[in-house]
Amino acid sequence: MQRNEVTASGDGSVAAGGNIQGPVFTNSEIHIDLNCEPILSSTRWPKVHAVDALKLGIHRTRTVGDRLTLPPYILRDIDKDIAKRMKHISVNGGMILLTGDSTSGKSRTAYHAIQRCMPSHTIYAPPHGARIDQLCDHLMDSEVNPLVLWLDDLEGFLGERGLNTTTLQVLESLGVAIVATMRDELFEVYANSHPHPSSEASRRIGNRLLRTVEPIFISRLWSASEIKRASDSDDERITEAIAHSAVYGISEYLAAGPALMEDWQRAHRVHGHPRGAALVQAAVDLARAGFSEAVDISVLEEVHHRYLSSPTLITESWDDAKRWATKVRFGVAGLLVRGEYEETWRAFDYLPDAAKRNEQGGGEIPDFIWQEALELCPDEDDRWLIGMRAYMAGINEYAIAAWEPLALNGNGSAASNLAIIALEMGDRKRARYWQYMEAQDEFHTSRITYNPEVPLYDPETGYISTGAYRDGRRVGFPLHKPGVGAMHGIIAGAEGVGKSNHLLLILLGALQSQKYTLFLIDWSPEQKHFEAFKGNKVAYHLSGNNLNSSLAALRGLVRIIEIRKEKGGYETPQSDTPGIFFAIEEAHRLLNSSREAASLCLQIAKEGKFVGVSLFLTLPDGSLRSFGGNAELQTVITDSEVNVGCYMGGEGLQMMRDASAMRNNEDFKDPYE
Numbered sequence: 001m002q003r004n005e006v007t008a009s010g011d012g013s014v015a016a017g018g019n020i021q022g023p024v025f026t027n028s029e030i031h032i033d034l035n036c037e038p039i040l041s042s043t044r045w046p047k048v049h050a051v052d053a054l055k056l057g058i059h060r061t062r063t064v065g066d067r068l069t070l071p072p073y074i075l076r077d078i079d080k081d082i083a084k085r086m087k088h089i090s091v092n093g094g095m096i097l098l099t100g101d102s103t104s105g106k107s108r109t110a111y112h113a114i115q116r117c118m119p120s121h122t123i124y125a126p127p128h129g130a131r132i133d134q135l136c137d138h139l140m141d142s143e144v145n146p147l148v149l150w151l152d153d154l155e156g157f158l159g160e161r162g163l164n165t166t167t168l169q170v171l172e173s174l175g176v177a178i179v180a181t182m183r184d185e186l187f188e189v190y191a192n193s194h195p196h197p198s199s200e201a202s203r204r205i206g207n208r209l210l211r212t213v214e215p216i217f218i219s220r221l222w223s224a225s226e227i228k229r230a231s232d233s234d235d236e237r238i239t240e241a242i243a244h245s246a247v248y249g250i251s252e253y254l255a256a257g258p259a260l261m262e263d264w265q266r267a268h269r270v271h272g273h274p275r276g277a278a279l280v281q282a283a284v285d286l287a288r289a290g291f292s293e294a295v296d297i298s299v300l301e302e303v304h305h306r307y308l309s310s311p312t313l314i315t316e317s318w319d320d321a322k323r324w325a326t327k328v329r330f331g332v333a334g335l336l337v338r339g340e341y342e343e344t345w346r347a348f349d350y351l352p353d354a355a356k357r358n359e360q361g362g363g364e365i366p367d368f369i370w371q372e373a374l375e376l377c378p379d380e381d382d383r384w385l386i387g388m389r390a391y392m393a394g395i396n397e398y399a400i401a402a403w404e405p406l407a408l409n410g411n412g413s414a415a416s417n418l419a420i421i422a423l424e425m426g427d428r429k430r431a432r433y434w435q436y437m438e439a440q441d442e443f444h445t446s447r448i449t450y451n452p453e454v455p456l457y458d459p460e461t462g463y464i465s466t467g468a469y470r471d472g473r474r475v476g477f478p479l480h481k482p483g484v485g486a487m488h489g490i491i492a493g494a495e496g497v498g499k500s501n502h503l504l505l506i507l508l509g510a511l512q513s514q515k516y517t518l519f520l521i522d523w524s525p526e527q528k529h530f531e532a533f534k535g536n537k538v539a540y541h542l543s544g545n546n547l548n549s550s551l552a553a554l555r556g557l558v559r560i561i562e563i564r565k566e567k568g569g570y571e572t573p574q575s576d577t578p579g580i581f582f583a584i585e586e587a588h589r590l591l592n593s594s595r596e597a598a599s600l601c602l603q604i605a606k607e608g609k610f611v612g613v614s615l616f617l618t619l620p621d622g623s624l625r626s627f628g629g630n631a632e633l634q635t636v637i638t639d640s641e642v643n644v645g646c647y648m649g650g651e652g653l654q655m656m657r658d659a660s661a662m663r664n665n666e667d668f669k670d671p672y673e
Contacts, residue, residue, distance in 0.1 A: 048148060049119040053111050056125055057152040059103060059255035059333075071235045071254060073112045077223050081482060081572065082109065082216055086117035086177075090146065095168060095178040097154065097210075099187045100218035102349030105251030106181040107152050109218055114148055114179055121177065123148040128156030128340075132163045136170045151180040155190065156340075158206040165209050183349065187215055189381065214462050216482040220249035256329065257350035264335055264351065267324070274314075275321035278307035280335045280347060285365050287352035290386035291373040294339020294346040297322070299372070306368055370398040380406060384414070396421050407434065412441025456509035464509030466502060477644055479510060479581065480573055485609035488637055489644030492619045492626070497648045499618045500529045503583060506616065510581045511538060515573040516614075519557060519582040521550050523589040530585070547593055554600040557582055557613065561604065564611035571610060579612035587617035591628030598630040605636045622647070 053070055085096045098106040114121070124147060126135070139147070149171065157163045157180075171178060182190075191210035222230070230238050230250060241253040252258075267277035282303045286295065301318065308315060316324070326334045326345065336345040373386050387402030400421060406414035415438040422431035456465050458476075465476035480486050491499045510516040518539035520530050525545070533539040541553040560580065564570040573579030582604065584590060591598045604615050617637065619626040622645075627634040638645060 045122045045124050045147075047119070048114050048121045048123045051123055051125075053108070056107065056111055056150055058107050058111055070108070071237045072233055073108065074226065074230045074233065074238065074250070076105070076109055076218070076226055078216060078218065078482065079109070079113065082113045083117055085216070086113045086179075089177040090118045090121065091175075093172040093175040093177060095172070095180065095213055097180045097182060097187075097213050097215045098218055099182050099184045099215040101185075101220040101249070101252070102183055102353060103252035103255040103257055104218045104220040104249055106218045108251065110152075110179050110181055114150075118146070118148055118177060121146045121148045123150055125150040125152070126157070128153065129159075129162070130157065131161045132157060132167045132171075133161050136167055136174075139171075139174050139176065145175060147174075147176050149176050149178045151178060154180040154182040155186050155206065158190075158209065160205060162205075163209065164205045165212065168209060168212075182215075184217065189385075191215075212460060214460070214478075214482070217484050219484070220252060222250050226250075252350060255350075256333075257348075257354065260329055260333070260335055260348060261351060261354050263329065273316055273321060273324045275304070275308065275316050275318065276324040276335075278304040279321050279325045280351070281307050282369070283336055283345065283347035284352050284355055285369040286373055286376075287347050288355060288389070289365050289369050289373040290389040291377050291382060292346060292352070293377075293382075294337075294341065294344035295376060296341075297343045297345055299376070300345065303368065303372055306366065365393065365395075367398075370395065370401075374398065374401055380411075387414070387417070391417070391421070396425065407437055410441055412438045415441065455512055456505060457512040459513070462513075464506055464513070466505045466509075476509075479506075479513075479516065479614050480579060480612065481642070482572075484642050485571065486573070486579060486612050486614040487643050488605050488609065488615045489646065490617050490619055490622065490637055491646040491648065492622050493646075493648030494620060499646075499648060500524075500585065502646060502648065503585070503616065503618055504529070504532075507533070507581065507583060510579075513573075514575050514578075516579045516581045519553060519580055520585075521553060521583070521587075521590065522585040523550070524586045545589065547590075547597075550590055551594065551596060551600070554597060554604070557608075558600055558603055561607050561611055561613055564613075565607070570612045573612045577612070579614065580608075581614050581616065582608075583616045583618075585618050588619050588626040588628070591626070591630070591633075593628075595628065595630075598628040598633055602630060602633040602636065605633065609642075616644075 058070065082096070082098075088094065089096055096110075098110050100106045114123070122145075124135075126132070126149075135149075151157050151163065154163070163178075168178070187210060190206040191213075227242060227250070230242055233239070237254055238250070241250040264277060264280050267273040267280075279300055282300050283295070286292070304321075315321075325336045326338075328334050333348045335348055335351065337348050338344070339346055370386075370390060374383070377383060377386065383402045383406060387399045387406075390396070390398035390402060400418060403411075403414040403418055407418055415434045419431045419434035419438060422428070422434060454465075456476075457463075458465070462478045462480065463476040464479060467475040478487065491502050493499050507518060507520075510518065518533065519541045520533060520539045521541075521543045522530050523545045527544050530539065530542065534542055541556065543549040543553050557580070570577050570579075584601075587601075591601065601615060601617075604613060607613075608615060615637070622634070622638055624631060624634055627637070637643060
């Protein structure tokens, strides 16, 4: 299949992996002159209070009558925390990053915050790919102060000549307030993955940068209090969105995502746009398979024919199909949106996300799409993601095809996964081969020891470290996530894989933060795992495998949660209002001993996150049996979108897949029962 190579224009190609030839611009109306050069003149930059939201990239909503304006802004619960951060960087400089799903309201929330907190600041919104290093030089020689640097879709600004740790430090020293947004999925890929040395420059640069930034998460779905505030509005667009708020986030509904979805679904009908629908389906399925980058239109043209199987539908011409699929609807986006390169397109972000959530336009991904996704992506990180998507979908063939080149190139994690698949398929000889390949990776097979001289808690990021990557960077996660609250978690695996040691590292990190108190229950027969905490008296409500004392501790914690909810002020753990880390070693023994224990844990899991209470359990696996038969507790704790799931040992990969299948399929049969 022929691949058309298109030269990227501008430093934006750093972020996209292309060649650098000339400047990129996305909004020439405000900030770029006719020569396509960024305007570095403060006299041309507007004040925050005078800049229009739509010109900063805020999604349009559908129009109502002659209304061309956005609906009124509805306060989000997170706005108070955002305002505190905004006021700090407005005076001291620094960066604030809002993350969340596509059309979750990140940009609108950020815009509202700068209007409230920095109305008199000058604002500069450069195009994707702009040379931030050049901006730094300009600001050193000018008196643009105070300044807001608006970086919507941050991934488009990362690069050696764009935003990196060096330019961030320079801008902060100049007192610049950097306000950025980024899709949560991309943030996770950039910040929490460990890019191979061969990965594109922007991935490595972005990884280093984003690991220094604590994001503020903007939830796609609105809370009850947010919906209550929205219900006070008389704007019919908001009223309509509230009616769908159980399924869609109000922000994404207002941004016409569902309407785009309906257009796509209706296109399959007679006198519709069946060829256009097939074109969109191809792009959506590529994204669902793990390849979400824009693809050359010639690829989509070739692939989409495979979806045109109904002999009863008369298809429109290719030009009509392309025109229909790329037409901008409701002033928001088309079903296909432009990529960084000429004549490249990808599915509007909402469509694959909705297909995954609601199985509209979903179903099984065809074999030819998996093959195409693998052919399109040379990047190691992309192959890893495609392999994971395939494995999670139960399609081992393409997981093997994705991971095998990585394993043969020395990636022990890929080799370990391939050994697991071989064992699932009953091929012990092949499993032994991949286990041998895994053993050749010294990093993957080495034991990571605890170094008391290296702090486990990083106060800048809020992360607790539990290991290290190949390049020495620490692996970890936050116990509290802005916009989500306290994070719960499970550490699952067979006996002897290191669950207890992993939990101990997290406990030590929580102590080092000086923002948490510990409540510990040990239901293991040995009663040895929390000896150090007992001896030093640094934990509360320590309980052995005694049912009465364990239930008393759980009931006491529920009362604490109720008191905290009444008093308020415990949303974000601080030294004077500490969070509570409640850990239960071998929790399956307790949960199977008492239905009340499972019920109390469920109450803690559902209500504790809003008052700084984290619940962590060590379990043999993620089965319903391990949760004492309480399906709701199982579902809440294993929700990987908001909680931590550490699946360890040889069965860890299968447990992660099974947990995902359990959450997404009501008819899922628990494999451990």
